[in-house]
Amino acid sequence: MQKLTAQRQAILDMINRSDKHWDADDVAYALKEEGISIGIATVYRGLAALADQGLIESIQLADKKRYERADKAHHDHLICTRCGSIEEFCEPEIESLQDKVAAERGFKIEGHQLLLFGLCKTCKAEES
Amino acid sequence: MQKLTAQRQAILDMINRSDKHWDADDVAYALKEEGISIGIATVYRGLAALADQGLIESIQLADKKRYERADKAHHDHLICTRCGSIEEFCEPEIESLQDKVAAERGFKIEGHQLLLFGLCKTCKAEES
DNA sequence: ATGCCGAATGATAATCACTATCACTATCAT
DNA sequence: ATGATAGTGATAGTGATTATCATTCGGCAT
Incomplete structure (x- = not known):
């Protein structure tokens, strides 16, 4: 029922491209840099959906959530x-x-x- | 430079009285129940100060911070x-x-x- | 006692990450 | 094509926490 839309694919590609720990703003900003403009709400929903599907990992810090590639061993x-x-x-x-x-x-x-x-x-x- | 004021003492006493994991609202509400009315900002500052001094422990959950007694073994x-x-x-x-x-x-x-x-x-x- | 000073208080505004709403759109199955 | 379902994006709202600021408190030196 969760779809891997073009927007979510773009978010996933961006995260998979580096070992950084991204927050929602990081992702939105990096995408804008490449000329891809995705609404911030969509970024939040996309990150949650991707984490839900196990395509990315999330860690909850004190202030905000961060996301990283999932194609690594657990750590x-x-x-x-x-x-x-x-x-x-x-x-x-x-x-x-x-x-x-x-x-x-x-x-x-x-x-x-x-x-x-x-x-x-x-x-x-x-x-x- | 951090003071253990009457308000902070009241907060500390309340937390030491049970094994609960308190958030700021819990503490403010419980104090009000006893007729002690402390501004919510003061509760937040008091909790932070007490944790800073090691008099209570804090754990950061996804949504909010919770505090508990410090007079127990680490866990x-x-x-x-x-x-x-x-x-x-x-x-x-x-x-x-x-x-x-x-x-x-x-x-x-x-x-x-x-x-x-x-x-x-x-x-x-x-x-x- | 008096005055001073740094810290604390409390009401309230502001912040900040995140979520809900809602009108609209894309995708897919029939 | 039609309808169902999910997604999008602009924006308003939420909820925990922090900043602001005028006022007050508690020591300490005079």
Whole structure:
């Protein structure tokens, strides 16, 4: 019932073209740069639909949602509170511990989000 | 420079009185019930200040921030996407794996947030 | 006591990400 | 072609949170 329209295809192509973590404005702006003008509401709906279909991944930060390519292995994020950079990491052992915890409580996991906040290597070095 | 004023003390007492996960409106409403009327802006500022001082803990959900008592061992959260209930769990092994990952990348962890989304035991049983 | 100063308060306006509305359009099945 | 269904885009609305600003509070030095 969800359609992959021309607009959504354009959004998907844009996101697949880089490893960035996009918010809705980023996408709308980048598309406009290429002469493709899509209403902001459509961008929001498109991002939600694409994430729903598993074609892109979403992460919920404190202020806004960001989206990234889905054609990578699952991973979680390290977020620098100083420069805002986002690094990715993959730790299968954490995933299986999550499953264990959920199983113990009869909880059925549908998704998860692990964010580590702190200082990235560069910012740590620059701290006085 | 941050002061523990009468208003903030009232907020803190309220939160320490139960194991709930409070949002700003919850706190304002509960205080009003007791005849203590505090401006909503003051509640927001008070919650932020108390969390800043480590007197309460905060968790950032998709829609809003929630606060809870800090006088418990560190834990993470299981959030039911059907009924909204929040369970807590503690898994030290996950914490140490996080430290390992960060150390490998020269990242200095200042905090983290692990949310597991899905169906709680009750809601899982009620699903057709 | 008095005056000063930085911080807090509270009413309210503003912000910001996001969602709803609604008229219109595109797509697809019959 | 016809109708059903979903999508689009401009714009208004929503809801949590923050900024503004005049006023007040709590210490501390005089």
